[in-house]
Amino acid sequence: MPYVEKEIEKIYYTIGEVAERFDVATSLIRFWESEFSILHPKKNKKGNRQYTKTDIEKIKLIYHLVKDRGFTLNGAKEMLKKNPEELQNKLDAIESLKNVKKFLIELKGQM
Numbered sequence: 001m002p003y004v005e006k007e008i009e010k011i012y013y014t015i016g017e018v019a020e021r022f023d024v025a026t027s028l029i030r031f032w033e034s035e036f037s038i039l040h041p042k043k044n045k046k047g048n049r050q051y052t053k054t055d056i057e058k059i060k061l062i063y064h065l066v067k068d069r070g071f072t073l074n075g076a077k078e079m080l081k082k083n084p085e086e087l088q089n090k091l092d093a094i095e096s097l098k099n100v101k102k103f104l105i106e107l108k109g110q111m
Contacts, residue, residue, distance in 0.1 A: 012050035022063050032062055035073055064091050
């Protein structure tokens with residue numbers, strides 16, 4: 001069995017890395033932190049925010065509701081209060097379907 005090197009994953013991400021990942025301004029991430037009670041990134045001794053994968057998943061939910069689906073902030077807060085697990089499951093299904101679509105398009109391009 002050949003040796004396969006595992007990709008090193010970070011434990012903490014900076015606010016700049018998170019903002020770049022979602023293609024939004026860092027100020028929007030800070031604003032969402034003040035508006036949504038589910039966001040509580042860890043802060044280091046300097047006061048810099050350190051986001052974990054869990055924090056990024058929460059931001060992904062907020063981004064999906066506000067940017068993709070067009071919810072108002074209050075509407076997004078209500079959705080997150082009502083059924084966060086169901087919302088996460090739907091978002092996971094959407095991500096999975098996007099990956100399948102991407103794979104099929106790549107496969108079609110190779111033919």
